Amino acid sequence: MTKLEAKNIVKYFKHDSHRLKALGGVNLQIEDGEFVCLVGPSGCGKSTFLRIVAGLEIPDEGEILFDGKPVTTTGPERIMVFQEGALFPWLKVQDNVEFGLKMAGIPKEERTEISKRYLDMMQLTKFADSYTYQLSTGMKQRVAIARALVMDPDVLLMDEPFAALDAQTRDLLLVEMQLIWEKTKKTILFVTHNVTEATVLGTKVAVFSNRPSMIKKIISVNYKRPRLVEDQNLFPLQQEILSELRPEVKKS
Amino acid sequence: MKKNTLAKQIIFYVALVAIWQIVSMTNIWPNNLFPSPYEVAEDLVYTASDGSLFFGIATSLLRLIVGLTIAIVGGMLLGIFMARVEIVNQTIGSLVLGLQSIPSVAWVPLAILWFGLTDGGIIFVTTIGSMFAVTIATYTGVKNINPHYIEAAKNMGAKGTQLATYVLIPAAFPYLISGFKQGWAFAWRGVIGAELLFSFLGLGFLLNVGRQLNDISQVFAIMLVIMMVGIAIDGIIFKRIENKVMSRWGLR
Numbered sequence: 001m002t003k004l005e006a007k008n009i010v011k012y013f014k015h016d017s018h019r020l021k022a023l024g025g026v027n028l029q030i031e032d033g034e035f036v037c038l039v040g041p042s043g044c045g046k047s048t049f050l051r052i053v054a055g056l057e058i059p060d061e062g063e064i065l066f067d068g069k070p071v072t073t074t075g076p077e078r079i080m081v082f083q084e085g086a087l088f089p090w091l092k093v094q095d096n097v098e099f100g101l102k103m104a105g106i107p108k109e110e111r112t113e114i115s116k117r118y119l120d121m122m123q124l125t126k127f128a129d130s131y132t133y134q135l136s137t138g139m140k141q142r143v144a145i146a147r148a149l150v151m152d153p154d155v156l157l158m159d160e161p162f163a164a165l166d167a168q169t170r171d172l173l174l175v176e177m178q179l180i181w182e183k184t185k186k187t188i189l190f191v192t193h194n195v196t197e198a199t200v201l202g203t204k205v206a207v208f209s210n211r212p213s214m215i216k217k218i219i220s221v222n223y224k225r226p227r228l229v230e231d232q233n234l235f236p237l238q239q240e241i242l243s244e245l246r247p248e249v250k251k252s
Numbered sequence: 253m254k255k256n257t258l259a260k261q262i263i264f265y266v267a268l269v270a271i272w273q274i275v276s277m278t279n280i281w282p283n284n285l286f287p288s289p290y291e292v293a294e295d296l297v298y299t300a301s302d303g304s305l306f307f308g309i310a311t312s313l314l315r316l317i318v319g320l321t322i323a324i325v326g327g328m329l330l331g332i333f334m335a336r337v338e339i340v341n342q343t344i345g346s347l348v349l350g351l352q353s354i355p356s357v358a359w360v361p362l363a364i365l366w367f368g369l370t371d372g373g374i375i376f377v378t379t380i381g382s383m384f385a386v387t388i389a390t391y392t393g394v395k396n397i398n399p400h401y402i403e404a405a406k407n408m409g410a411k412g413t414q415l416a417t418y419v420l421i422p423a424a425f426p427y428l429i430s431g432f433k434q435g436w437a438f439a440w441r442g443v444i445g446a447e448l449l450f451s452f453l454g455l456g457f458l459l460n461v462g463r464q465l466n467d468i469s470q471v472f473a474i475m476l477v478i479m480m481v482g483i484a485i486d487g488i489i490f491k492r493i494e495n496k497v498m499s500r501w502g503l504r
């Protein structure tokens with residue numbers, strides 16, 4: 001079943017004197033339960049595309065179909081994990097994780113029960129009462145992922161969530177992310193500029209061209225999981241993706 | 253406060269009182285214009301012992317609390333609307349800037365005409381003199397919220413009042429607290445100023461009585477009390493809230 005469909009998405013941005021065409025007609029079809037990684041040169045519009053899918057930005061042309069229906073607004077069925085986490089500094093970790101449930105009017109005991117489960121899953125139980133400034137970058141990203149998962153969204157939208165992490169933490173989260181996906185069977189759109197990350201995580205890797213961006217190539221990744229960063233089997237695919245990316249990065 | 257600072261302050265104030273005593277003993281100025289610290293202290297003890305001092309403080313504080321509470325609630329509401337609804341900012345926003353420039357005592361004639369010589373009049377002066385400082389701080393605070401916080405909250409289903417209560421106000425709190433402090437300072441000036449001009453109770457009134465009776469030590473004594481109440485509220489209430497917020501956000 002098709003979960004998400006991007007139909008000819010075009011997006012312009014006003015820059016003082018001119019209009020910048022960021023997205024030049026993006027077409028993408030994503031089936032229920034797919035894990036799609038988006039790679040592309042920096043500034044090509046990956047974040048913009050994700051924000052459009054989330055309903056946080058409106059495209060100038062084209063539309064996003066979610067379960068066949070056009071997306072007009074943002075909502076908890078498509079939850080975004082922001083690049084910098086965007087955790088609320090005025091709330092404790094547990095209250096951050098429960099935020100969406102509270103907005104949905106779920107009573108406190110039930111919220112606690114649900115958040116406990118995800119805090120546990122992300123190994124955050126010890127930090128439930130901490131404020132976010134007390135956490136390392138890796139911990140913050142775990143909180144952001146937990147906060148998204150408690151909403152039990154149909155689609156998870158992740159914008160370079162691991163970009164700021166050190167290598168060890170990232171490798172750990174790459175494995176955990178695969179386990180989460182296998183356990184929950186969520187549809188995931190995951191933006192990264194890291195080709196290794198894309199091949200480790202994705203069932204598919206979509207390569208964006210330079211601006212005005214379109215999807216240049218979609219490559220399927222069919223190796224068994226859990227995949228590790230050092231997996232030799234993934235090298236040829238990584239080379240293939242890089243050879244698609246290289247001319248685009250040069251152009252930008 | 254560091255111990256060292258406290259010691260310096262104690263030495264400073266002891267020296268100040270000593271100099272005051274010496275100057276008053278030299279009789280450069282006649283005693284009915286420049287009282288000695290002893291006379292002022294005597295007056296303080298006297299007004300305290302017959303209860304009129306504490307009754308005055310309580311009356312002024314009660315008016316302050318009512319007026320400031322209205323100012324804070326109203327100011328925050330107006331500030332949020334200005335920050336979130338462009339048309340409100342373009343219209344009412346400019347008026348607020350104008351009203352903010354009116355000193356609170358300039359509202360006294362209007363207050364007397366509208367409310368008569370009542371508590372309502374004094375509270376009106378207090379509120380109107382302090383509300384717009386809160387409004388402007390709220391506006392600035394909400395405008396400066398990291399847009400990702402608002403997007404994340406909307407994405408998780410927050411809207412309208414929920415968004416304001418659970419995101420806009422707490423996210424703007426570092427600005428709000430400075431608005432509250434400013435509002436409180438304006439409100440305290442407003443209460444005393446209004447009482448001075450048209451009240452039969454409160455510290456401002458006692459100050460005016462001192463002038464009418466040519467009782468210079470009472471004038472000094474009440475001014476001292478007004479200052480000390482100000483320092484106490486600043487130090488006990490606002491410093492505390494500020495420290496708590498700052499440390500929770502990891503800003504200190």
Ligand SMILES: Nc1ncnc2c1ncn2[C@@H]1O[C@H](COP(=O)(O)OP(=O)(O)O)[C@@H](O)[C@H]1O
Binds near residue numbers: 013045046047
């Ligand atoms: N709100 C905005 N206003 C103006 N230009 C923007 C805005 N958001 C993004 N852009 C521009 O659109 C292009 C794509 O941005 P973005 O989606 O962030 O790229 P990516 O995530 O692939 O690095 C960039 O050139 C960026 O400067």
Ligand SMILES: [Mg+2]
Binds near residue numbers: 046047
């Ligand atoms: Mg980006």
